[in-house]
Amino acid sequence: MNTIITRYNTTAIALHWLVALLVFAAFPLGMYMHDLPLSPTKLQLYSYHKWLGITVLLLAVLRVVWRVTHAPPALPDNLSRGQQIASHVTHQFLYVLILAVPISGWLMSSAKGFKTVWFGVLPLPDLVGKDKALGEMLSNVHESFNYLLLALVLLHIAAALKHHFIDKDGVLLRMSLKGERS
């Protein structure tokens, strides 16, 4: 196929992969640290997890700002209307979740009585007070959002691979790190 590919710009591509990298680190870390017995290592991992997560939140805000101020490159015209809607909806949900997952973590921490101090330096405000029941509720919310995120990320990856290897329509290249930058 020799469809002309219009790529995302450098900022969008950099933010996309940075967020992906950090989520791929924060997610397994969250799963792993949770069941550890209390130890200095556990306390350190919890902090690293929170720092990573807040970094994701910051980058996610930047991504949303980029997205509302820029139109993404038009999709190749081989995509059916249904595919276009599906991709659009998935992307919207992904944006929501990369915000909602860290925000739920931040609120959970506050509710559990642990202030989040980004990189041990910048204290974030506690938007909710200490409240045990709320903390447990938010822990479940954080977990559920994460499973939703996992499901959508898997779908997102599957779709990207399908476009690349089956449809061969260059959709993956729009966000690829390699290739010409616009």
Next chain:
Amino acid sequence: MIQRCHMLLAGGLLLCTQVQAVEFKQVLANESSVTFAYKQMGVPLDGKFNKFAAQLAFDPAKIAKAQARIDIDVASIDTGSTEANDEVVGKLWFNAKTYPVASFVSTGLKALGDNRYEATGKLSIKGRTQEVKAPVTFQAAGNRGAFDGSFTIKRLDYAIGEGEWTDVGTVANEIQIKFHLVVKVAPSKK
């Protein structure tokens, strides 16, 4: 000497009694508190001891005779999370089974003026005793008064947190202890 007057309304009599000294002797445990603050991975946290007993004798006019003793039931600690509460009573931290009580026994009190004092005493935790100094303020209102003070200890001086927990990069070595003791006058019966 302080004069105390009570108006007896029924008889319209003014009755004055002389009280030898205002000695604050009775500690109101329910209104008092022993709390602490520390940092974990740069995160400020605080906790408290729910059970402690305090004996005290304090007459603002006779500082040299002031005495205080506070016995803390270390197992009554509340660090703010159940997981940590279970951990810190254990061997590596307070070892509450072997050392159930932490105590402060005063050795002296110095008046700094303006209701401010400096208390010195011996703090014993987990079988280790260290001299501590704490600035204290005392505010009296009627027959009640309140002491407020704080001082900072290094937890490793008392072996609070052994083994892997000696890592002060995770749980800081400095622990600030704050106390608020509400006291009442025990009028002398002379």
